[in-house]
Amino acid sequence: MRSHDFEDDTQELPPVGDGPDRADAGAGRPFGFGPGLRRAAVAVAVTAAALVGFGCALLLPGRGEAATPQPSHPATTPAAAPAGATDPDGPGTLREGDSGKEVTELEQRLLRIPDVYPNGSTAGRYDAQLTAAVARFQLWYGIRGDENGVYGNDTREALESRTTLDAT
Numbered sequence: 001m002r003s004h005d006f007e008d009d010t011q012e013l014p015p016v017g018d019g020p021d022r023a024d025a026g027a028g029r030p031f032g033f034g035p036g037l038r039r040a041a042v043a044v045a046v047t048a049a050a051l052v053g054f055g056c057a058l059l060l061p062g063r064g065e066a067a068t069p070q071p072s073h074p075a076t077t078p079a080a081a082p083a084g085a086t087d088p089d090g091p092g093t094l095r096e097g098d099s100g101k102e103v104t105e106l107e108q109r110l111l112r113i114p115d116v117y118p119n120g121s122t123a124g125r126y127d128a129q130l131t132a133a134v135a136r137f138q139l140w141y142g143i144r145g146d147e148n149g150v151y152g153n154d155t156r157e158a159l160e161s162r163t164t165l166d167a168t
Contacts, residue, residue, distance in 0.1 A: 094151040098126040106130070106151055109163040113137060126151075 094103055104124040110117035110133050117133035135149035137159065145154030 092153070092156065093146075094126055095147075096126050096128065096131045096149070099124050103130070105165065106134075106159075108165055109159050110134070110137060112163040113159075116140070 092102070094106060101124065103126045104122055106126075107117065107120055107122045107124070107130060110130075111120055111122070116137045117130070120129065120133060121127075131149040134151050134155060137143070138146065138148065138155055141158055141162075143155050143158050146152030151159075
């Protein structure tokens, strides 16, 4: 059998020319890593960072609220407010600075939820420790309708559905 000369069957491709836009694009670099790929990689990285940031913002509600100081309220029960004044969060809302039997009931209910209000007081004063306990309860149980640390209608409904008080 006669050996066949394969060189006759092949064609040589012309070399790739260095055009004006490719003058130094590939100098000293592996094939395929030019400025276009670099721009695409940066665009993908920026997009990924933005998506992660938005995802974290959705998963961590209330972070901005916790950093802003809450206005102080006089140490009175919500029922003792003037007749013309209405609470923007609805009637019966309790927040830091309030006091009375409603606050005592809130404290007693929070004590029944494990690790939410450890060693908490039942003195009937809505202080920073009680605010933190309400915020913790809201976070752990996914309550979103009330301000962070404020005992409004949504938080009240969730807590009352999980606890009972002894009739004393």
